[in-house]
Amino acid sequence: MSDRYQAFTKSPIGKLLVKNLGLPDPVKLDRWTEGAPLVDGTVVVGGNGRLALTESLDGLGIANTTEKADGEKYKGLVFDATGITNSSELGELAKFFTPLMRSLTNCARVVVLGSAPELLKGEKRVAQRALEGFTRSLGKEIGKGSTVQLVYVAPGAETSVDSTLAFLLSPKSAYVSGQVIRIGAKGEKKAVALKDWERPLAGKIAIVTGASRGIGEQIARVLHRDGATILGIDVPQAASELQSVMKELNGDSLTLDITHSDAPQRIAHHVKESHGGVDIVVHNAGITRDKKLANMAQDRWDSVIAVNLTAPELITRALLEAGAINKNGRVVGVASIAGIAGNVGQTNYATSKAGVIGFVDSLADELKDGITINAVAPGFIVTQMTAAVPFATREVGQRLNAMSQGGLPIDVAETIAWYANPASTAVNGNVVRVCGQMMLGA
Numbered sequence: 001m002s003d004r005y006q007a008f009t010k011s012p013i014g015k016l017l018v019k020n021l022g023l024p025d026p027v028k029l030d031r032w033t034e035g036a037p038l039v040d041g042t043v044v045v046g047g048n049g050r051l052a053l054t055e056s057l058d059g060l061g062i063a064n065t066t067e068k069a070d071g072e073k074y075k076g077l078v079f080d081a082t083g084i085t086n087s088s089e090l091g092e093l094a095k096f097f098t099p100l101m102r103s104l105t106n107c108a109r110v111v112v113l114g115s116a117p118e119l120l121k122g123e124k125r126v127a128q129r130a131l132e133g134f135t136r137s138l139g140k141e142i143g144k145g146s147t148v149q150l151v152y153v154a155p156g157a158e159t160s161v162d163s164t165l166a167f168l169l170s171p172k173s174a175y176v177s178g179q180v181i182r183i184g185a186k187g188e189k190k191a192v193a194l195k196d197w198e199r200p201l202a203g204k205i206a207i208v209t210g211a212s213r214g215i216g217e218q219i220a221r222v223l224h225r226d227g228a229t230i231l232g233i234d235v236p237q238a239a240s241e242l243q244s245v246m247k248e249l250n251g252d253s254l255t256l257d258i259t260h261s262d263a264p265q266r267i268a269h270h271v272k273e274s275h276g277g278v279d280i281v282v283h284n285a286g287i288t289r290d291k292k293l294a295n296m297a298q299d300r301w302d303s304v305i306a307v308n309l310t311a312p313e314l315i316t317r318a319l320l321e322a323g324a325i326n327k328n329g330r331v332v333g334v335a336s337i338a339g340i341a342g343n344v345g346q347t348n349y350a351t352s353k354a355g356v357i358g359f360v361d362s363l364a365d366e367l368k369d370g371i372t373i374n375a376v377a378p379g380f381i382v383t384q385m386t387a388a389v390p391f392a393t394r395e396v397g398q399r400l401n402a403m404s405q406g407g408l409p410i411d412v413a414e415t416i417a418w419y420a421n422p423a424s425t426a427v428n429g430n431v432v433r434v435c436g437q438m439m440l441g442a
């Protein structure tokens with residue numbers, strides 16, 4: 001499942017063709033490895049608003065400056081745009097960013113922080129909404145494996161941005177770009193203070209469905225790396241793969257079909273009996289049964305909705321009713337870019353994945369005790385699921401994004417680990433695409 005095109009662009013003839021024909025030139029993305037600093041370089045801080053960004057970065061151990069030095073290269077740019085109150089002040093963006101654009105390293109990070117327009121009125125609302133166009137365009141033009149995001153911080157959530165900055169400024173967000181994230185929009189505004197940023201999930205119990213392979217296996221590995229004890233769930237046919245992954249992670253396993261009528265109760269009973277409760281629930285298990293609607297057999301439709309949407313709903317409800325989700329708990333859905341943009345042959349799948357987004361919307365206002373719900377929407381992620389896609393479609397699918405390459409399961413897993421972080425209490429109701437800023441959809 002190697003990226004043959006990416007390898008070709010690094011060959012002498014490939015380099016020549018990329019240069020002369022303007023072909024996509026995928027950069028090898030930085031990915032975080034254990035023991036590495038969160039940010040390997042300095043971040044320039046700008047803007048004038050209500051956020052204490054320098055304090056946050058100092059607290060996270062991220063080197064930062066407010067002054068650009070001649071000849072220096074920077075790993076990131078963070079701009080507090082919460083002070084922009086009308087459209088003529090948007091010029092502050094160009095004033096800060098333009099002189100810095102040629103001073104960035106590869107895989108640099110840009111984060112703009114603003115105030116959610118829906119909470120504002122008049123010219124403030126206009127100016128803050130305009131930030132979306134700026135960040136999405138910069139994401140498409142910045143190149144070199146760099147990413148650009150917009151974070152809207154609600155009033156009262158100013159001190160809750162640390163876990164999000166740590167994620168967005170580090171290589172953990174390698175394949176996340178062009179996203180608009182809201183902090184403090186729903187539920188709690190104050191984040192729980194975190195002491196151990198090395199092992200933020202120490203002492204936590206995490207359920208991961210579909211944990212025997214692909215993205216689910218990687219989610220289990222990353223949450224375990226961050227300190228959690230994993231309860232991996234998968235179908236009986238995948239029992240031996242599941243057990244070998246869980247043995248390696250010192251975790252627990254449960255083999256069942258999540259669509260079975262007694263699955264929600266069995267899971268709730270198991271976590272209560274064996275672990276006293278659960279802190280993180282990741283609904284990763286998913287299937288595709290692609291056919292154009294004209295040829296769709298009812299069982300293909302029903303099975304996709306049952307696994308991808310109804311099971312996460314019923315399992316979450318059973319866990320909540322049993323009081324099995326601990327305070328400051330996390331529920332994470334796995335949607336898909338198909339659920340946002342739609343896709344030929346995937347009416348069933350896209351319905352189920354758009355439903356996952358609805359599931360996040362409906363529960364985000366309802367959950368109590370610091371429990372949050374968010375979703376990831378992966379784009380083209382290289383796994384067994386996408387290996388089944390025909391070669392030509394796969395090649396095109398991998399290039400149609402600002403990074404000109406497919407993502408890896410670790411990219412989805414790191415995004416989920418950010419949601420799972422105990423300091424992400426104010427990150428609630430978000431759907432973040434892990435798609436390298438794919439050209440499809442919003």
Ligand SMILES: NC(=O)c1ccc[n+]([C@@H]2O[C@H](COP(=O)([O-])OP(=O)(O)OC[C@H]3O[C@@H](n4cnc5c(N)ncnc54)[C@H](O)[C@@H]3O)[C@@H](O)[C@H]2O)c1
Binds near residue numbers: 211213238337380386
């Ligand atoms: N790979 C991609 O590019 C991509 C893109 C968007 C979304 N996703 C989503 O990410 C998730 C993981 O995808 P993947 O590529 O790792 O898929 P995968 O097929 O490699 O793994 C899915 C896992 O879910 C398990 N599973 C399926 N039905 C189950 C059931 N009824 N009960 C229990 N377990 C069940 C499978 O046994 C398997 O281990 C899915 O929800 C998928 O829709 C993947």
